[in-house]
């Protein structure tokens with residue numbers, strides 16, 4: 670019933686391109702009351718991203734996101750209802766919908782310190798100075814420059830943007846969305862992990878095809894990095910061969 674209501678709302682706002690989603694038993698869905706407020710937030714996050722620029726949005730703080738929305742009349746201030754929904758999602762325990770990873774961002778106002786990160790040329794992404802950027806450079810020199818950073822540091826609005834877009838694509842299924850994207854407070858991208866892929870591969874870098882590349886096999890031989898989300902990992906996240914954990 671929730672799924673139908675959600676699809677109805679999407680149709681009403683002329684949004685389509687839905688993927689085929691298998692209905693899982695015990696899956697948690699957004700309820701009917703939450704749907705319109707969810708869609709409104711999802712849209713605002715997209716507009717804020719456009720307003721501040723894709724690169725900068727990666728490390729934008731929650732407060733700066735709110736300020737940007739208020740400043741642009743096309744976006745508009747976040748309403749009390751929207752803020753309450755965001756808080757609910759942020760502080761909820763996601764193990765209820767199948768995500769068992771650890772919390773990496775304690776509060777909504779936990780920020781990425783701009784002094785601690787650096788922009789990586791030609792990628793639009795950032796890495797933490799020190800351990801992360803040194804490991805990345807080592808990977809490139811050991812495996813070769815056919816590899817590139819595909820996602821680095823993510824602040825709370827960025828992770829929320831990715832998570833909400835995924836919920837939309839799964840037609841409101843929080844369980845399914847949380848299998849492929851950590852909820853906003855739970856991303857290891859906020860504390861040092863990053864994604865790498867093959868140059869020119871685009872979206873394919875975020876599929877199991879990446880595990881069949883020569884680059885991937887060379888990555889597996891490096892002692893200073895490992896894979897965060899292996900097959901059947903305890904966090905409940907799908908297999909992600911592209912997601913690098915630093916040792």
Ligand SMILES: [Zn+2]
Nearest residue numbers: 820863864912
């Ligand atoms: Zn990742």
